[in-house]
Amino acid sequence: MPVVKVDGIEVTVENGVNMIQAAALAGVDIPHFCYHQDLSIAGNCRMCLVDVEAGGRGPDIACNMQARDGLEIRTDSDNVSKMRESVMEFLLKNHPLDCPVCDQSGECTLQDHYSDHGNNGSRLADIKNHAPKRQTLSEKIILDAERCIACSRCVRFGDEITNTGDLRLFERTDHTEIGLFPGEALDHGYQGNLIDICPVGALTSREFRFQKRVWYLRETPSICTGCATGCNIVVEHQSGEVFRFKPRRNPSVNSSWMCDEGRETWNQSNDASRILMAKVEGSRTDFAAAATAAAELLSGKKVAIVLGTKGSNEGNRVMALLGSKLEGSKLFVLGGNDPSDVTSSDNLLKVEDKSPNRAGAKLVADVSGGAGTENDLKSALAGREFDAMVVLQDDAVGRMGGATVPNVIFIGTHANETSAVAKVVIPAAAHVEFNGTFINKDGIVQRFRRAVHPSGDSLPDYSAVDKVAVALCGSVAGSDGAEIFAGLAKDSPELNGASWSSISGTGHQIGSTQTAGAAAPSK
């Protein structure tokens, strides 16, 4: 574990750490453009140049400097200020002053570093080089080649992450230009990440273009629900409206990336099939009436309780607790995907399993005496073992190829085959609309958080289920999600005493007391 000094501050770091990372651990921010902790070192922007006081020769770039005993660097000297100022000046020599019309404005590394390290004035009396603007690289990405600062992050992404080798820097000198092989288009499932890693407005989102100035957006950390990987995301929203998802770094789950399919679910809570109001026998009604109708349907019947592999842990917990009040009821966790799921997978982040919380549903089932599979349920329904079925979020009927019973209660967010045959449909809040937890395919418990108000009459799934319980026999869990989770954790040795407040930003690994994602820093 080498011991290094940054601006006089001593810090002990892991082997293999570079000095940008070491400085961060010492609380010193070293500005940079081309360095990205999940890509190889390029060392071309020169913004991270620092003075070396001991243990090496400087000035030199911090990103390519391995921490080793006795290394002491300085970032607060006049020389370093001058070097940073000059790099900013050089970057702006040919960079177009597009800020007023550029989407990146407000989250642009060039702007940020200029305001901190620039020299506040232009000495340029010559012509800037131009390059083609507004090039469509694909349905998702627009390239403005003039804004590019040749940091090569997008090139490295294509070579190292997606192995598509698409974006390249062509020509040389200050006419170096980023682009694709003419006539080709970007063609992989991770294009959105290019927008994230591009430090300037060269690569931007076609969909998001001119939609919202980013300084209006607030950020809420959450989890993607596209598949069982559970990529960590940030939900960006303003005044109750979600505008986009961006990935949030988690070395144990998704590194710095997320797939395009998942990214495009940002608008899912708003799409045409969203259930906004309760329905009884096809007619819209208020929540209370629906809860009462549901209770009537369940009372005295043998009920199949289908836990939601797409529902929260808290929602599933309340479903199980409800089940404990219904004699003769049984829990089921259905395998497979909903018919409406797009089943594509790759060897990066996307997995076949499109349910964000299958592991969670199974964990709830385990502490509640076990659950049957979809085949079990199918044969049970065929054998008329159950009179009623209450389903949380999953398209149970769809997964069973149409098998159902006359009395179905569906609690969920989007219309599907189950809601179509359900006698009672109860609106649940989308995951951007309430606080809860999922467990991903690797057993990492992750929190999703409320960014916007629940749409229509919807309530968090655990509250919605408890309302049915209230109408039936009295509350089984209350409406405090944290308490519900705590109750589950008490019953589950695997959760090992975890609570909402103990789950860190990078998740909680089942079976351990360790925080998942506490990290050896990557490259």
Add this chain to the structure above:
Amino acid sequence: MDSYPRILTKNWENPNSHTLEEAKKAGQYSVLEKCLKMDRQAIKQEVLDAGLRGRGGAGFPAGRKWMFVPDAEKRQGKPVYLICNADESEPGTFKDRYCMWHDPHMLIEGMIIAAYALECKTAYIYLRGEFKFIQDRVDDAIAEAKAAGLLGKNILGTGFDFELYTHQGAGAYICGEETALISSIEGERGQPRLKPPFPAVEGAWGCPTVVNNVETLAVVPWIMKNGAKAYSAIGTEKATGTKLFSVSGHVMKPGVYEIPMGIPMTSFINDICGGLKPGRTLKAVIPGGSSVPVMTPEEVSKATMDYESIQEVSGSYLGSGGMIVMDDTTDMVSALSNLLRFYAHESCGQCTPCREGVGWMSQILIRLDKGDASDDDLEILLDLANNIHSKTICFFGASAAMPVQSFLQKFKPEFLAKIESARAKISPQGISTNSEAGGPRAGAK
């Protein structure tokens, strides 16, 4: 000047010196067998003791560079590569082409010995793309050598296997930088790489690699034949042996000269290179290829032709020995503008200061050359050069900056005069009659 052996140029007058038959008559390959049976470390030591310094421009002791390569155990069985840098693109330099044209077998023998010492089994000669006609001749020489059992398997029955290939560049000065050359031969863009890792440890294809200049390798057989002592007896204490100097510009006899290190620069120019043209006086000399600082006549009069003297006397470098002589008819502003156009054309574009800054400096100089500039522009120009120097991935940034810094330092009056004379042409309305395209004039700070 005492008599000294013509180590490199000995056979250049023979029009057939490039053939194996003539080469052998001249003594090439006569020390090869002995070397291939020597202790490898002993060969490296001999070259180190001879004081042979890299002839490509950096002047780094060749023997020491060879000793950086880790031994077989440390490098875990990875092969070692030797690459001869025949990219010769530094303006003012034109010696390596003649070495290869007239005496390819000298180079080949040098490479076999070097490869043996380095435990290298495959080596390449990277020639600039424009040298195709020279490459053809080198290929012929390699074929001759191979047919004679001097290359390939079990050379001269010593058990040493060694293959030598040529590789054609395609027009990029930057590929003369060793890590850029390595990138290029790997099939990547010819862009320099970050150091560490250093090529001797992790170079071409991830393996230990030594890159040496043509002249450096060509000298090796003579050193092995005549001994380190004999080599270091020539020249000065720190700059041993002879060197090929390429002389161009305003001298009566431009050309390639092999001289021992250490003779006075003035006598070299006047007595050996024929001096200046009649009626002209010396104005400036760039001693070691366009990338090194320019020297004034006063500095020239004090300098001798070796690494140390040139640096002490003028702050410049011996470099590649590509000497450009300029007389009083030279417009120093135009000369600098010409050079910066070259550098702007050759920048690989990888890192910020060089990519943006060299092009910018060239733009300013083009304006300056026409007089369309101000005193502030001179300040900015120097500041840009200072901001590029030593802040870049490779030495190219410094190569572009040093001409600017040295010309401004030593010939400033001429720059100011050009601005003044243009100003004098400004009409009463304040509109310069001399201004051309240069973009909107943002006020200087």
Add this chain to the structure above:
Amino acid sequence: MSSNQPSHREVQNNGHGEISFSAEQEAEIVDILGKYPTQKSAVMPLLWMAQREWGWISHDVCRLVAKRLELPPSHVLTVATFYTMFKKTPTGEYLLQVCHTLSCALVGADNLIAHIEDKLGIKDGETTPDGKFTLMRVECLASCGSGPMMQVNDDFYEGLNDSRVDDILGSLSAGKPPSTPRPEVDQWTHTPVS
């Protein structure tokens, strides 16, 4: 990057149409591959081979080389556009590359270029209407002591003046390249015999 070459975007997509390497060329390619430890290293040799065969590096050439070496076409194009000698557009039968870097400029290269422009009626980067000559200003060709000079296709013509250039252009026009393009050498030095 130079003003006298088109950008990689401007090259027409269907420069050569369907092309492939001949059996002979394939054999040579196998030979070339045997010289390097990786396939990628053969990019430059194959681009040279393609340029000798088809005259210039079109996108079709890039695709062909990319396919043969199992590389993305974008990689081949980025390598091709990095180097100035890989042509991105067809040029005349004789490519006149005249050096204009400092040493040659000091001995009159710019005047020589003006003379050629005058004589042929074309400017830097242009080709004569009959397709015979393309003129290109280039950087240092390592002939600083024998300037002004030019490279015509693969040959160097050094120690030029206006009348020598006229002779050379005349011979080339007649389809008979001058037989000894390289300067003769003098005794001790290697100055061109003028």
